[in-house]
Amino acid sequence: MIAQEERKLGKVFYPESIAVIGASADEQAERLEGWCGRLQHFGYKGRLYPVNPRASHILGLQAYASILDVPEPVDFAIITVRASLVLGLLIECVAKGVKLVHVYSGGFADSGNDEDKRLQQDLADALKGSATRLIGPNCLGLYCPASGLSFSHEFSRVPGPVAIVSQTGSALVRFVSLACSRSIHFSKVISYGNSVDIDSPELLEYLADDPESKCIMVYIEGVKDGRRFLNALAKCTEKKPVIVLKAGFTEGGARAISSHTASLVGSQHVWQAVFKQTNAIYVETFDEALNQLVALRYLVPPVGRRVGIVGLGGGHGVVTTDLCEKEGLQVLFFTERTTQSLKKMAGLAVGRGVRNPAEMGLGTSGLYKDFANGLRLVASDENVDFLLIQLYPEGYVRHWAGGNQMEEAMDVIINTAKELPKPVVMVIGLGYEIDIMGVTLDAQKRCLQAGLPVFSTPEDAVKAVGKLMNYYDNRTNAAAP
Amino acid sequence: MIAQEERKLGKVFYPESIAVIGASADEQAERLEGWCGRLQHFGYKGRLYPVNPRASHILGLQAYASILDVPEPVDFAIITVRASLVLGLLIECVAKGVKLVHVYSGGFADSGNDEDKRLQQDLADALKGSATRLIGPNCLGLYCPASGLSFSHEFSRVPGPVAIVSQTGSALVRFVSLACSRSIHFSKVISYGNSVDIDSPELLEYLADDPESKCIMVYIEGVKDGRRFLNALAKCTEKKPVIVLKAGFTEGGARAISSHTASLVGSQHVWQAVFKQTNAIYVETFDEALNQLVALRYLVPPVGRRVGIVGLGGGHGVVTTDLCEKEGLQVLFFTERTTQSLKKMAGLAVGRGVRNPAEMGLGTSGLYKDFANGLRLVASDENVDFLLIQLYPEGYVRHWAGGNQMEEAMDVIINTAKELPKPVVMVIGLGYEIDIMGVTLDAQKRCLQAGLPVFSTPEDAVKAVGKLMNYYDNRTNAAAP
Numbered sequence: 001m002i003a004q005e006e007r008k009l010g011k012v013f014y015p016e017s018i019a020v021i022g023a024s025a026d027e028q029a030e031r032l033e034g035w036c037g038r039l040q041h042f043g044y045k046g047r048l049y050p051v052n053p054r055a056s057h058i059l060g061l062q063a064y065a066s067i068l069d070v071p072e073p074v075d076f077a078i079i080t081v082r083a084s085l086v087l088g089l090l091i092e093c094v095a096k097g098v099k100l101v102h103v104y105s106g107g108f109a110d111s112g113n114d115e116d117k118r119l120q121q122d123l124a125d126a127l128k129g130s131a132t133r134l135i136g137p138n139c140l141g142l143y144c145p146a147s148g149l150s151f152s153h154e155f156s157r158v159p160g161p162v163a164i165v166s167q168t169g170s171a172l173v174r175f176v177s178l179a180c181s182r183s184i185h186f187s188k189v190i191s192y193g194n195s196v197d198i199d200s201p202e203l204l205e206y207l208a209d210d211p212e213s214k215c216i217m218v219y220i221e222g223v224k225d226g227r228r229f230l231n232a233l234a235k236c237t238e239k240k241p242v243i244v245l246k247a248g249f250t251e252g253g254a255r256a257i258s259s260h261t262a263s264l265v266g267s268q269h270v271w272q273a274v275f276k277q278t279n280a281i282y283v284e285t286f287d288e289a290l291n292q293l294v295a296l297r298y299l300v301p302p303v304g305r306r307v308g309i310v311g312l313g314g315g316h317g318v319v320t321t322d323l324c325e326k327e328g329l330q331v332l333f334f335t336e337r338t339t340q341s342l343k344k345m346a347g348l349a350v351g352r353g354v355r356n357p358a359e360m361g362l363g364t365s366g367l368y369k370d371f372a373n374g375l376r377l378v379a380s381d382e383n384v385d386f387l388l389i390q391l392y393p394e395g396y397v398r399h400w401a402g403g404n405q406m407e408e409a410m411d412v413i414i415n416t417a418k419e420l421p422k423p424v425v426m427v428i429g430l431g432y433e434i435d436i437m438g439v440t441l442d443a444q445k446r447c448l449q450a451g452l453p454v455f456s457t458p459e460d461a462v463k464a465v466g467k468l469m470n471y472y473d474n475r476t477n478a479a480a481p
Numbered sequence: 482m483i484a485q486e487e488r489k490l491g492k493v494f495y496p497e498s499i500a501v502i503g504a505s506a507d508e509q510a511e512r513l514e515g516w517c518g519r520l521q522h523f524g525y526k527g528r529l530y531p532v533n534p535r536a537s538h539i540l541g542l543q544a545y546a547s548i549l550d551v552p553e554p555v556d557f558a559i560i561t562v563r564a565s566l567v568l569g570l571l572i573e574c575v576a577k578g579v580k581l582v583h584v585y586s587g588g589f590a591d592s593g594n595d596e597d598k599r600l601q602q603d604l605a606d607a608l609k610g611s612a613t614r615l616i617g618p619n620c621l622g623l624y625c626p627a628s629g630l631s632f633s634h635e636f637s638r639v640p641g642p643v644a645i646v647s648q649t650g651s652a653l654v655r656f657v658s659l660a661c662s663r664s665i666h667f668s669k670v671i672s673y674g675n676s677v678d679i680d681s682p683e684l685l686e687y688l689a690d691d692p693e694s695k696c697i698m699v700y701i702e703g704v705k706d707g708r709r710f711l712n713a714l715a716k717c718t719e720k721k722p723v724i725v726l727k728a729g730f731t732e733g734g735a736r737a738i739s740s741h742t743a744s745l746v747g748s749q750h751v752w753q754a755v756f757k758q759t760n761a762i763y764v765e766t767f768d769e770a771l772n773q774l775v776a777l778r779y780l781v782p783p784v785g786r787r788v789g790i791v792g793l794g795g796g797h798g799v800v801t802t803d804l805c806e807k808e809g810l811q812v813l814f815f816t817e818r819t820t821q822s823l824k825k826m827a828g829l830a831v832g833r834g835v836r837n838p839a840e841m842g843l844g845t846s847g848l849y850k851d852f853a854n855g856l857r858l859v860a861s862d863e864n865v866d867f868l869l870i871q872l873y874p875e876g877y878v879r880h881w882a883g884g885n886q887m888e889e890a891m892d893v894i895i896n897t898a899k900e901l902p903k904p905v906v907m908v909i910g911l912g913y914e915i916d917i918m919g920v921t922l923d924a925q926k927r928c929l930q931a932g933l934p935v936f937s938t939p940e941d942a943v944k945a946v947g948k949l950m951n952y953y954d955n956r957t958n959a960a961a962p
Contacts, residue, residue, distance in 0.1 A: 106833075154875075168796025170840075174873050174910075181913035219796055247799040250806030255814060256799045259836040285800055285940055315649025315700055318728040318737045319766055325731030333736060352587075355740040359651075392655050394635075429655075430911065432662035432925075437918050444913075459766055 006131040009198070009206040012100040013188055014147040015075035016046045019067050019098070021089050022081035023050035023058050030058055035078045035104070043157060044148035049074065067096050074098045078141065083107030086137065087122050094130045103136035109194050110138045112259055124196045139193025140169035143176060145186060146212070152176070160185020161214035162293060165203045167192060167221045175286050183448040184293050187212040199224060204232035208239050215296055217243045217289055218280075221257045222266060230274055237278045241471060243292050244280045246271050279474045281467050288463065291455055295464035298453035300423040301472050304385035306330045307462075308378040311390030311427075313352060313359025320390065320458040321357065327466030331356055332383040341377050345370040356383075361391060361409070371409070372416040379420040386422050386465075389413060390458060392429040393439045406439045414450045426454040427461050487612040490679070490687040493581040494669055495628040496556035497527045500548050500579070502570050503562035504531035504539050511539055516559045516585075524638060525629035530555065548577050555579045559622065564588035567618065568603050575611045587619035590675050593740055605677045620674025621650035624657060626667060627693070633657070641666020642695035643774060646684045648673060648702045656767050664929040665774050668693040680705060685713035689720050696777055698724045698770055699761075702738045703747060711755055718759045722952060724773050725761045727752050760955045762948050769944065772936055776945035779934035781904040782953050785866035787811045788943075789859040792871030792908075794833060794840025801871065801939040802838065808947030812837055813864040822858050826851040837864075842872060842890070852890070853897040860901040867903050869946075870894060871939060873910040874920045887920050895931045907935040908942050 018039065024030040031037035036050050036059050050058040053065040064070050067077060067089070077098045079089050083105050093101045108120035120137065127134055135141055140151035146159040152173050162184055166172050169191040176189060187210065190203055200220060207213045216236055223229040236242045248257040249268040275282045281296075283289045307329050309320055321331040333355045334342070342354035353359035360374045379387055391413075396406040417424045426447045428440050440456075447454035455461035499520060505511040512518035517531050517540050531539040534546040545551050548558060548570070558579045560570050564586050574582045589601035601618065608615055616622055621632035627640040633654050643665055647653050650672040657670060668691065671684055681701060688694045697717055704710040717723045729738040730749040756763045762777075764770045788810050790801055802812040814836045815823070823835035834840035841855045860868055872894075877887040898905045907928045909921050921937075928935035936942035 166796065168799070170793060170795035171797035171800070174793070174797070174875055177875055178913055221796070221799060245800070247796060247803055250803045252806040252812035253799055253803035255836075256802040256812065256834075256838060259814075259834055285804065285938075286797065287938055287940070312651060312655070314651035315647065315702070315728060316652035316655070316767065318649070318702060318734055319652070319726070321737040322728055322731045322734035323766065325733040331733035331737065333740075353737075353740055355736075357737060394655055394658055432659055432922065434915075434919050434922055437922070438915050441913065441915055441918070457766075457768055459768065 007133060009133070009202065012076065012133065013142065013144045013149070015100070015149075017049065017072060017074050017076070018044065018046060019049040019051050019064075019070060019074045019077040021051040021067060021077055021079045021093075023052050023055075023063065025052055025055035025058065025063075027059055035080055036061065038150060038153055039148065041153050042148055042150040042155070046075075046148070047072065067092050067098070070096070076100050076102070078102045078104060080104040083116065083119060083137070087119065087126060090123055090126050090134070094126060094132045098132055101132060101134045102139070102141035103134060103193075103196075104139070104141060105136075106138035106193070108137045108196075110259070120194060120196055127197055134197040135190070136193045137196065138169075140172060140191035142191075143186060143189035151191065156180040156185060158185045159187060159212070161187060161212070162297070163187050163207045163210065163213035163216045164189040164219070165192065165200055165207065165216065166190065166219040167195070167200070168219055169193065171219070171286055175290065179290055179293060182290065182294055183445070184290070184297060187214075195224070201225065201228040201232035204229075204236050204242075208232070208236040213240070215241045215243070215293070217245070217293060219245045219247070219286075219289075221247050226266065226270075230278070233274065233280060234278045237280055241296055242278070242280045243283055243289055243296070244275065245283050245286065245289050279471060281471050283467075287460075291460045291464040292467060294448075294453050294455065295425075295468045298448065298451060299425060299465065299468060302386035302423050302469070305469050306332055306383055306385040308334070308381060308384035308387045308422075309357035309390070310375060310378055310387055311357070311359075311361045312392055313357050316390070317353055317357030317359065320388070320462070323458055323462045324388070324466075327462045328470065329462060329466055334358070334378070334381045334383060338377050338381040342374060345374055345377075361395075372412050375413070375416045375420065379422045384422065387420070387424045388427065388458070388461065388465075389424060390427040390429075391443070392431070393436050393443065394429075394431055397436055397439050404439060406443055410443050410446050414446060414452070417450070417452060424452055425461055425465055426452050427458050428454055428456065430456045488614060490614070490683065493557065493614065494623065494625045494630070496581070496630075498530065498553060498555050498557070499525065499527060500530040500532050500545075500551060500555045500558040500574075502532040502548060502558055502560045502574075504533050504536075504544065506533055506536035506539065506544075508540055516561055517542065519631060519634055520629065522634050523629055523631040523636070527556075527629070528553065548573050548579070551577070557581050557583070559583045559585060561585040564597065564600060564618070568600065568607060571604055571607050571615070575607060575613045579613055582613060582615045583620070583622035584615060584617035584677075585620070585622060586617075587674075589618045589677075591619045591740070601675060601677055608678055615678040616671070617674045618677065619650075621653060621672035623672075624667065624670035632672065637661040637666060639666045640668060640693075642668055642693070643778070644668050644688045644691065644694035644697045645670040645700070646673065646681055646688065646697065647671065647700040648676070648681070649700055650674065652700070652767055656771065660771055660774060663771065663775055664926070665771070665778060668695075676705070682706065682709040682713035685710075685717050685723075689713070689717040694721070696722045696724070696774070698726070698774060700726045700728070700767075700770075702728050707747065707751075711759070714755065714761060715759045718761055722777055723759070723761045724764055724770055724777070725756065726764050726767065726770050760952060762952050764948075768941075772941045772945040773948060775929075775934050775936065776906075776949045779929065779932060780906060780946065780949060783867035783904050783950070786950050787813055787864055787866040789815070789862060789865035789868045790838035790871070791856060791859055791868055792838070792840075792842045793873055794838050797871070798834055798838030798840065801869070801943070804939055804943045805869070805947075808943045809951065810943060810947055815839070815859070815862045815864060819858050819862040823855060826855055826858075842876075853893050856894070856897045856901065860903045865903065867946075868901070868905045869908065869939070869942060870905060871908040871910075872924070873912070874917050874924065875910075875912055878917055878920050885920060887924055891924050891927050895927060895933070898931070898933060905933055906942055906946055907933050908939050909935055909937065911937045
């Protein structure tokens with residue numbers, strides 16, 4: 001009998017040695033597409049053992065015919081061969097005493113065939129009575145930049161405070177790349193696939209206590225043990241914010257899941273109750289999850305929901321106001337004092353909005369000289385808890401009165417935001433021309449470097465901020481006596 | 482008494498002469514920011530008369546102290562002076578027999594002051610008994626590329642089939658620019674502001690019969706005569722699709738409108754009934770309006786709502802499926818025949834989705850050789866009415882196995898789409914790195930050139946397509962006996 005303690009997750013994220021079972025003897029292929037190539041490229045510092053009966057060396061490493069031939073202990077094994085061969089190799093891993101096996105291969109329960117489902121059950125049976133743990137099959141496994149593990153050549157090597165637990169893999173590759181581009185970095189990203197052994201509840205329980213993970217994003221299609229998942233989620237949300245992308249609430253989505261991870265999706269009604277009970281932040285798309293992470297990581301929590309909108313006014317300001325209020329934020333008129341002061345501002349033309357939204361930004365002869373002062377006025381208004389500043393670089397980049405004024409606008413905003421008494425949320429629109437996009441991306445990166453949350457549309461911004469305010473409020477209410 | 486006929490809109494969009502009342506004597510300012518400069522830059526071919534009592538010539542044009550001094554008839558006058566001076570100048574325009582006056586200046590009812598409201602009423606009174614029509618005050622006026630009219634230096638000179646009637650101006654500048662970047666071009670764009678004379682119903686009535694305008698986008702904050710607006714909208718929607726962005730359904734939105742165009746916003750309940758009754762396509766943001774225009778202009782109407790999803794699969798495919806079904810589209814399993822054929826496709830690895838979504842696109846060694854064939858298989862499936870192809874260029878641009886394969890992917894898609902029996906909707910994701918964005922933009926432009934509707938996210942795509950399907954269905958139902 002194996003003690004539960006030995007089977008606990010923990011050190012598995014920091015393996016001292018890795019065997020790649022099914023490393024290719026074609027070195028070019030292995031370098032570009034194989035796990036040995038990927039781990040070398042990513043800078044894994046531990047011992048690496050390619051396992052392939054038809055090679056003596058792969059990418060400068062001694063290769064072995066079987067994991068049983070590896071002369072030293074193996075902490076972590078990645079099995080990347082076709083489904084029918086996996087069981088025998090897993091049995092060898094168990095015999096070798098490997099702590100964690102990642103079965104990359106798909107073609108088990110996910111194929112939908114009864115035979116493949118039985119094969120998956122055989123994998124589970126092979127683990128019985130051992131301390132060997134299994135992640136997968138049909139998954140990408142682990143990305144842990146601090147320990148040099150990665151399932152993509154392209155990921156950032158910079159560690160960060162965000163953990164991901166995900167039932168899907170392919171979407172994760174893009175998600176993690178986009179997140180890194182937006183200065184969101186990761187502690188542990190786990191794609192667990194068909195979860196024959198390690199499943200989402202255990203991962204959540206582990207991450208709840210993981211000091212490296214300050215917030216968690218979960219992509220889930222279905223769970224096997226609803227009660228255990230709920231408890232694990234609740235354990236997490238007690239300690240840190242959790243964003244949940246639950247897929248399959250529609251009939252078609254459930255069908256798609258049956259041919260992806262073959263999970264039981266559960267009813268939307270039950271899941272919504274789970275989100276409410278645990279104060280998990282529910283999102284519907286990967287894009288929304290990413291925006292939510294940006295809000296979570298970069299927005300200093302405002303004391304209330306009252307927004308002061310600054311920037312492009314007119315109909316655009318009205319539409320943004322509608323968006324804010326639909327997401328549970330409030331756009332009140334500024335106090336008379338603020339309105340009068342804004343009206344007196346040099347450069348604020350007659351007819352420009354001064355009551356919230358405040359129509360400021362780019363004047364007919366460039367950036368308003370009083371822009372910083374306008375920001376201070378809005379931020380000190382007693383009907384405002386935080387600022388939403390909207391910039392659309394078209395006017396700044398192509399302004400006929402003289403060149404790209406976006407850098408100047410960003411200097412003013414970043415320097416002023418530092419001294420404002422209230423948090424700032426930025427919207428910098430992307431547009432559809434490459435010169436504008438370049439300027440926007442640079443400006444967005446400057447915001448993140450300065451600690452300002454930034455989004456590409458007001459819709460993205462207010463959705464993320466609204467949900468974050470709900471999260472903070474529910475947490476406060478729960479903590480109250 | 483002036484006959485109604487004389488007051489009708491029509492030729493006003495093709496003025497043979499324009500007076501700019503308030504043209505600046507500072508030629509540099511006038512060239513860069515003034516209406517004379519703008520019209521010259523935009524290539525207006527008619528006669529242009531700057532009116533300024535303190536200049537003899539402006540930008541090479543003879544200037545006049547008053548419009549009454551202009552020796553020839555003036556079709557169109559733009560008044561661009563401070564509010565308090567407008568009334569006197571408008572009276573002179575009436576005396577001159579100008580057909581259309583555009584009052585650019587704000588600071589009337591939009592300021593919220595009683596005095597300014599009275600001043601606006603004075604403008605209305607000045608028109609009484611004359612054939613002179615007024616657009617504004619507080620608006621950008623007309624963009625009509627076919628006649629050389631524009632309220633931005635930057636707009637495209639290419640005419641197209643889309644008309645806009647908008648109560649806001651500033652947001653329009655960005656909207657029109659973005660639209661042109663996405664190959665949406667315009668017949669007539671009208672920013673009508675406080676609508677002291679020409680108002681949305683009359684503009685809609687005109688556009689309903691305008692052969693140059695094949696579809697119409699309306700931005701509206703409120704209307705003065707609900708019945709007349711409803712009738713005008715119904716007249717339009719009988720003849721061509723109309724997209725309506727109605728702002729101010731929230732409390733804050735209504736407040737923001739009170740300080741923008743001072744309109745009465747109307748209840749959401751009533752407006753929703755109007756949209757339903759007229760089959761107008763209701764949208765909530767400018768971004769959504771733009772996506773809707775792309776769908777309207779580029780999507781060949783599918784015969785049904787059943788989507789065949791091709792591209793990034795796994796969790797991403799599930800989420801896209803959910804999005805489709807939330808918008809009233811359907812994602813059914815392919816027939817067994819299609820699934821078996823997809824399974825046999827060279828390059829489709831075990832575990833990849835073959836039942837809808839079809840997980841195809843980029844394989845481990847580049848674009849699947851059978852990609853075109855996969856598209857044909859999906860398009861000929863009897864459970865599919867149209868294809869949604871999702872590409873995320875990260876993998877194509879940075880693919881470790883060898884360089885940018887996006888061009889090849891686009892060649893295959895565009896060439897194959899031409900011969901497919903069913904319409905194709907494209908999603909090409911933007912990402913957050915400039916090299917990816919450049920590739921994405923090029924690919925998106927290629928799609929539009931090839932007549933394929935393209936969007937940056939699956940959410941944008943299915944929302945626009947779902948609403949368009951509703952529009953077509955309601956139209957069909959209305960036409961049925």
